[in-house]
Amino acid sequence: MARQVLGAAGRPIDSVSSTSGPATASTWYTDTAVAAPARGTVTSDIDVDVCVVGGGLAGLTVAREVARRGWSVVLIEAREIAWNASGRNTGFVLPGFACDMEAIVKRVGFDDAKVLWALSEAGLEYVRTTIRETGMPGVDPVEEGWLKVAKSDNADDDLATVRLIGQDLGGQIEGWPVERVRDVLKSNHYFHAVYTPHAFHIHALNYALGLAAAAEAAAARIFENTPALSIDTAGVRKRVVTPSGRLRADHVVLAGNVHLGNLVPRIAGTLMPVWTYVMTTKPLGGRLESAITYRGAVSDTDLADNHYRIVGGDRLMWTGRATTWPHDAKRFAHALTTDIREVYPQLGGIEIEHIWTGLIGNSLHRMPQIGELSTRIWLASGFGGHGINTTAMAGDIIARAITEGDDTWRRFVPFELVWSGGAIGRAAAQVHYWWYRHNERTKAKQARRREAEYGSVS
Ligand SMILES: Cc1cc2nc3c(=O)[nH]c(=O)nc-3n(C[C@H](O)[C@H](O)[C@H](O)COP(=O)(O)OP(=O)(O)OC[C@H]3O[C@@H](n4cnc5c(N)ncnc54)[C@H](O)[C@@H]3O)c2cc1C
Known part of the structure; x- marks a missing residue:
């Protein structure tokens, strides 16, 4: 089989995150954040069942759910956990998707839309339950709808x-x-x-930090300031190259959102x-x-x-x-x-x-991109402005797909990867x-x- 290598080592991985301000930009959230440990970088080669690329809500939920099922998992984050959307959002935890339900019904029909709605509700309940069960500090959910x-x-x-x-x-x-x-x-x-x-709102950054702690409590390993520079997707063991060490994994999950950039330009091009x-x-x-x-x-x-x-x-x-x-x-x-x-x-x-x-x-259709891109290379991305419940939903769906062969992710197949039109778009x-x-x-x-x-x- 021909080697398929994503990304180009040495090039900046991300053409847009450098324009989103420094990871340490001061926000109301950073000023009211709970203490979180600084996490090290990958410094040697590591063998693992699952490698997750991206330490936002999507990647953190996948890592936690995979680890909870007893699989070994490493998450690598190019900067700091939740430095962008996941730690800077407005904190609304809502059911549904960025795409309105009328459009979803038109696209997939009523019965499938009903299933998708229920999955989005499960994402909301995941967030509520996780906050309660882990007792994560500083999240302060306000249950007022x-x-x-x-x-x-x-x-x-x-x-x-x-x-x-x-x-x-x-x-x-x-x-x-x-x-x-x-x-x-x-x-x-x-x-x-x-x-x-039943909607509620939360301290977004403290939720993401709490999720990272919960993933680690389940034995996931998290590294910060560790960009994935390239991925060799061929072979049974996938290889993810970082500046100071390689990861070998059976499964790779791409959860880099719009920051994936040069790592997977074809995927990055599908997000506006x-x-x-x-x-x-x-x-x-x-x-x-x-x-x-x-x-x-x-x-x-x-x-x-x-x-x-x-x-x-x-x-x-x-x-x-x-x-x-x-x-x-x-x-x-x-x-x-x-x-x-x-x-x-x-x-x-x-x-x-x-x-x-x-x-x-x-994404152009405003639905998340959830599924298997090629054998054991998974994508959890494109959550738009409606990502707190849907990243939770996606994390759970992908973890179940990897560890149990569950095929719920196929519900998202109708929402294909569509080029978002580049600068003209x-x-x-x-x-x-x-x-x-x-x-x-x-x-x-x-x-x-x-x-x-x-x-x-x-
Ligand atoms: C201002 C704002 C307000 C919002 N308000 C809400 C709201 O109220 N309710 C709601 O539901 N949603 C809201 N959202 C949307 C929600 O925040 C996002 O959909 C969600 O956080 C996306 O999570 P993510 O994990 O996919 O992406 P991100 O949080 O962007 O995380 C992706 C991570 O991947 C890392 N990464 C990328 N490439 C690599 C690589 N090669 N190597 C290593 N790491 C890499 C990045 O550094 C980044 O940290 C809002 C978003 C914003 C910006």
């Missing part, structure tokens, strides 16, 4: 979603009328909402990099109560915009302004505070305490975001004008 609020008065699409998920797919979800929404989110920008009661900006305010004190009394997670758009929650007692964490090219997060300070002031003018002046960026890898996506935002804004303004002219809507 998720409100997806509408900025327009047309409820048709949301009613259809409630029917599909709540009645047909067996999910827990309900509609909230305008009065109920405005009772807890005191803004005339908001109309009805879809409420997911999307930078999203997150800020936390300084303490808002009693002012916060005048605007928000709801303690759960809130989103007011389908884009990676305006997702927020209360953290640290009286601070607001607010995420938005996705771009397909990297920018200094500080550049978005004004835009994000303007977004907050528009929705909640009663908050007055907003002072930012932390602002940072994180990198999402979006990124430019097109950026234009789409601008257009979408403008369109949403226009509809929202019209809805507020209608309400001002004709009175309340319920």
Whole structure:
């Protein structure tokens, strides 16, 4: 069999992570992180059953689940555990996928969509159970659900979603009328909402650190500052080359998200990099109560915009302004505070305490990439902005595939690896975001004008 070597030793492995800020970028999460051990690099050759490349949530969950089943596993991380998306996200633990369920039903049919929904719910429950059973510190789950609020008065699409998920797919979800929404989110920008009661939110970085500790407790070995430079996928034993040692493994799991870059360019090319900006305010004190009394997670758009929650007692964490090219997060300070002031003018002046960026890898169909790429080379990637439950789901599915021959991963075969269009695709996506935002804004303004002219809507 011809040798197949992925990657090119000596070249920088990752063309996008260098633009995502240093691994040690200061965020609200790093400032409130629990103590974590510094982990060493690979310095010699190691033989193992499974080698996992990538120390984000996907890789950590695979490593933990493989180790729990008694197999030997090594995880290598190019920088530090959860230095990017997995430790910088907004912390919403939701059911479902980045792709909406209507589109999934269209693609795979109702019965298969129902199975996929149940798998996504299992991912959410995995996170909840893991936090509880391991007693991981500093994760502070807030079990108050998720409100997806509408900025327009047309409820048709949301009613259809409630029917599909709540009645047909067996999910827990309900509609909230305008009065109920405005009772807890005191803004005339908001109309009805879809409420997911069993969703929750967490300290993202502490969850990832807790997961790493849980994987190690199950006997997984984790190395940091150890990039995989190339992989020889031929033969029974796969070889993963790192700067100071080689790993030989029966199975390799690629969990590098959009950072895989030159290691597997064909796979990296199937993900669109999307930078999203997150800020936390300084303490808002009693002012916060005048605007928000709801303690759960809130989103007011389908884009990676305006997702927020209360953290640290009286601070607001607010995420938005996705771009397909990297920018200094500080550049978005004004835009994000303007977004907050528009929705909640009663908050007055907003002072930012932390602002940072994180990198999402979006597949074109917005579904995760889960499966066996070639014999015993596995992929767990493309979780987009909906990765906390889906990385948990994928980690469990891939660990079961490796150790038990379980074929649940085949449920994701219909969501193929599709090239994301390179620079042209990124430019097109950026234009789409601008257009979408403008369109949403226009509809929202019209809805507020209608309400001002004709009175309340319920
Ligand atoms: C700002 C932001 C907000 C978000 N909010 C939410 C939210 O509220 N809820 C939700 O569900 N999802 C959210 N997400 C999405 C979620 O965070 C991601 O989908 C998830 O963390 C992806 O995990 P991952 O393990 O696939 O990737 P990553 O966290 O990117 O980890 C991949 C790791 O692989 C490493 N790696 C890559 N190549 C190599 C190599 N060759 N050798 C060694 N290591 C390598 C990288 O260094 C990296 O650490 C958000 C994302 C962002 C950026």
